[in-house]
Amino acid sequence: MIDLDRLIARIEQLGQVGALPGGGCKRLALTPEDAAGRALVTGWFRDLGLDVTTDVIGNTWAIRPGPGDLPPVVMGSHIDTVATGGLYDGTLGVLAGLEVIESAIEAGVETDHPLAVAFFTNEEGARFAPDMMGSGVAAGALPLDAMLASRGIDDATVDEALTAIGARGDAPVGALSPAAYLELHIEQGPVLESEGVQIGVVTGVQGISWTEFTVKGRSAHAGTTPMLMRRDAGHVAAAIAMEARAIATDFGPPQVATVGRMSLSPDLVNVVPERATLTVDLRNTDETRLAGAEARLFAFAEAAARDEGCTLTRRSLARFEPVAFDAKLVDDIATAADRLGYSHRRMPSGAGHDAQMFAPFCPSAMIFVPSRDGISHNIEEYTAPEDLERGARLLADVALARAGCRKGPRA
Amino acid sequence: MIDLDRLIARIEQLGQVGALPGGGCKRLALTPEDAAGRALVTGWFRDLGLDVTTDVIGNTWAIRPGPGDLPPVVMGSHIDTVATGGLYDGTLGVLAGLEVIESAIEAGVETDHPLAVAFFTNEEGARFAPDMMGSGVAAGALPLDAMLASRGIDDATVDEALTAIGARGDAPVGALSPAAYLELHIEQGPVLESEGVQIGVVTGVQGISWTEFTVKGRSAHAGTTPMLMRRDAGHVAAAIAMEARAIATDFGPPQVATVGRMSLSPDLVNVVPERATLTVDLRNTDETRLAGAEARLFAFAEAAARDEGCTLTRRSLARFEPVAFDAKLVDDIATAADRLGYSHRRMPSGAGHDAQMFAPFCPSAMIFVPSRDGISHNIEEYTAPEDLERGARLLADVALARAGCRKGPRA
The missing domain is CATH 3.30.70.360 (Alpha-Beta Plaits)
Structure with missing residues (x-):
């Protein structure tokens, strides 16, 4: 399972939203471009019949309805970008999560824990400080009121910007309570490429x-x-x-x-x-x-x-302070990579990610795929299709196992 | 001889031309403020009955008519300033030269070589590059045409600026041919003050x-x-x-x-x-x-x-390249300082000065007096009255000796 062509098509389609003349795109958090990106991705969520929820700071998640009331295994990241962003930073984690769910549906796979995919508001911090704002609020690490009052580089507050683009939902802080959190992300550094390793098993955040x-x-x-x-x-x-x-x-x-x-x-x-x-x-x-x-x-x-x-x-x-990811979940990723025949190495993340906000509250971990030339936050950002596929397949494998695959083929 | 009060009064009066609100003054080369400074100083030259000449780049000198046709002993410097200039940089050398001549006239002193005082265009280089432009042209070290074409920070050329303020004279390059060149200047550094030495006998320019x-x-x-x-x-x-x-x-x-x-x-x-x-x-x-x-x-x-x-x-x-001043003239300054009872030390100049342009063509040297806190190119620039007096008296002594004092009291 995993339809690589569909995943790439969505990455490219989302990359057209806020596209820059020379390539790459600009979707600063809570701008009209971000709103258009949210609408596109949320539309895909709804097309699959997922239950879509948006909270008071604009974090949005989609849950595949499950049989019981167990908490979901959440795959997530962000879709906002820096001013000269690429097509993969954040986007990959969200669209790969969506692809995992769509593939599972198509394959008739059922899980004990529902599968969910989420995007969090203002991960980049390029318009509003601090970065990882939405996931920080969702996880209870950042106070909602102070974040709503944060003033952006254009002098608008988060509160005003949420209203301006209609991105405010009604779900309260804490409404998303993952059984586990998994984030696939490009490395944004040169280590995997330079060592010829396919997968980074992320042990924590520096x-x-x-x-x-x-x-x-x-x-x-x-x-x-x-x-x-x-x-x-x-x-x-x-x-x-x-x-x-x-x-x-x-x-x-x-x-x-x-x-x-x-x-x-x-x-x-x-x-x-x-x-x-x-x-x-x-x-x-x-x-x-x-x-x-x-x-x-x-x-x-x-x-x-x-x-x-x-x-x-x-x-x-x-x-x-440094964040350590869940040791068992990290081991599961390494074991799954072995099973799939992907070369891998354990490594810390040098950059901050939404996953670190969830790490204190639920088992959380990340998977890295190579970034060409280690470049990110740049329109030249690129990850090869075969790396996208390996990342998404590994994400599917670990997410399904963690969710308790009850029926249907394994990835 | 040397009327300290008159010297200080002129320094202060010239300091009012282009005065800045917080002190100091701004007379960028060939601006209306510089024109007003030129008019004031040239008026003082004429008041003394000196022969005033201006050359094609605006250098201006005043010669006390003498009995023969020997070349003059020239005391000079500049009256342009940087944008946040003080009252002493350049100005002291010109007004002390004037004071030496006026005192000599009052004391009935006659000399073999005429005494002259000069100010040179755009020494600071704060509006037009390069600095020491006028003295460089006068001494033949810089080509007139290229200097006239030099474009300032406000996009005007030297040529246009000379016309705009009416500072162009008709004397050709080379019209000023000194028998010797002497320049009194503030140190613009902290050495004399920190060592408690009254006079810097300048051996050359770094x-x-x-x-x-x-x-x-x-x-x-x-x-x-x-x-x-x-x-x-x-x-x-x-x-x-x-x-x-x-x-x-x-x-x-x-x-x-x-x-x-x-x-x-x-x-x-x-x-x-x-x-x-x-x-x-x-x-x-x-x-x-x-x-x-x-x-x-x-x-x-x-x-x-x-x-x-x-x-x-x-x-x-x-x-x-470094410039060495005339060894005999430097020795003369040290000897005169000894005779006057002024403590002194030999030292190079760390900054450029008009004197270095004349050094290859006639015996040239400089005298430094202390700068409080070593500060210059700053509205806080200050040299104490007793230091001004020592500098001017030493300048008089050396200039009169070099000019061949024929009659009247020695300084």
């Missing part, structure tokens, strides 16, 4: 620490100021950037460290910078290690600023 | 090398891309910045190195930078050492980019 450092020194003439009399904010910033790299090297994988932003002021060739700001993004799957990386970085930054006669302030922009 | 590096790597997700698979342009930029500092440290004074500009692209917290640009400003008084600093920096940058899998391009934004 903890994330984002810090913005601001260094204040003294502007001075680049020609007339002896080196020993300088208080060069830019030098301190460069030193912190080098230390971030050194921490990643010394700690070893999976520790990563990235300086994505840096700016100097007044930003003139011949003026010693008075002020510098930079951001450091640290990630690790182990909370103790992540905290250790932060501690080393912060201590270094303080000392570097002090040595240069500068002052340092730092601000946390984001901090999430 | 050579300057400005390089812009552009590093091209590959953007990648900060969470999903292992460190060893990154091509992080920002990391290379930070490494180059650290090497610039290391070069200054290893070479020792007077080598200085400054990274004044740095920018990352796409400049997002969670994206490995695809592109980074930074500038490095290297200065040394010794050409061989300066070239050595460049060679080490360039080799390091190439290797750092290669190690990270990035490409590197570099572009020279400016390159001037």
